[in-house]
Amino acid sequence: MVYSTYNSSNEIEDGVLLGRTSTPPRIPIYVKQADFLRHCLIVGTTGSGKTSLAMKLANELKRYGASVVLDWYGEYSRVGDYIVDVGVGEPVAIPIEDPLDAVFLLEEVLDLSSPQAYLLAKLLKKPKDLERVIDLIETYEPEARWEVETKASLMRKVSLLLKYGKVFKVVQPSEVDRLVEFSKGRLTVFNLSNLKTLELRRLVALGVLNAVKYLKERGVFKDSVFVVVEEAHNVMAKSKFLQKYLAEVRKLGIGLIVVTQSPAGLDYEIMNNTNIKVVKALKSADDISAISKSMNLDAKVASLINKLGYNEAVVEAPSLIEPILIELT
16 A cells, blocks of 8 residues: 555545546545645646646645746636736836845846856845846946956846846835735736746746745735746756745745756755655656656656656655555546
């Protein structure tokens, strides 16, 4: 037996039904909502059904708090209760308390070198300076020879964020509760598909994650928050920010549902910080190897991953003794 007696019940009051075991006696597999607060990873190739599963989870989990989706391609608008079309209308509020927080954020988003981050730290004296960072770089007079090339390269990277107009605004954390409206029972979708560059989408995605964290830290929002991060290999990649975020927010009642077609593109620590793993079909040998290592799959189970059907998945969860093949509902 690879499942606990917890799963043998036909109904779990505070859980989500993922599916049933693929072989008789077709036992229902539930996952408690509290387990999602220790994070969930969904992986699968394009067309495998990972987004449909994430939609289902976001809709079901909003019974226990607020659901938030960082929607990379505009796929969740039809299921959202409240849609924020980022890049259309009002800029998105990004809470920043200290200028060094702004430097760290841009260091993550733009993959800045150490000299570029150092120069940026010299220029940003207050959080609001982030909104006029291009002007600050342009007017800066280099004080050393190395700063000449650093200034030019920093300008090239930062221009990727602001060349398409103002899509974000910097606010103090105390203002976030007036600008970001989450409520229990509501699925809020941040549609990022209108943004022209990868860097802009990453900036807004990390800004929303910061806003959720600030609201919970300050006790403004009491209920749980479940955040779906689509295209996580683009948002997170090898991000130290997200490694730290995943570890810190568990105690705040924030659960991330990390969705990616490329687990090999995620840092190993990010995968290990997810308590629930749902593996849909993968074709790349690197991706299969990465997720198999993270889940400690034996060769027999790992060999199934490139053969999974649309409604099939290999699942690891706290209520299971070991990863098993299930048929999703």
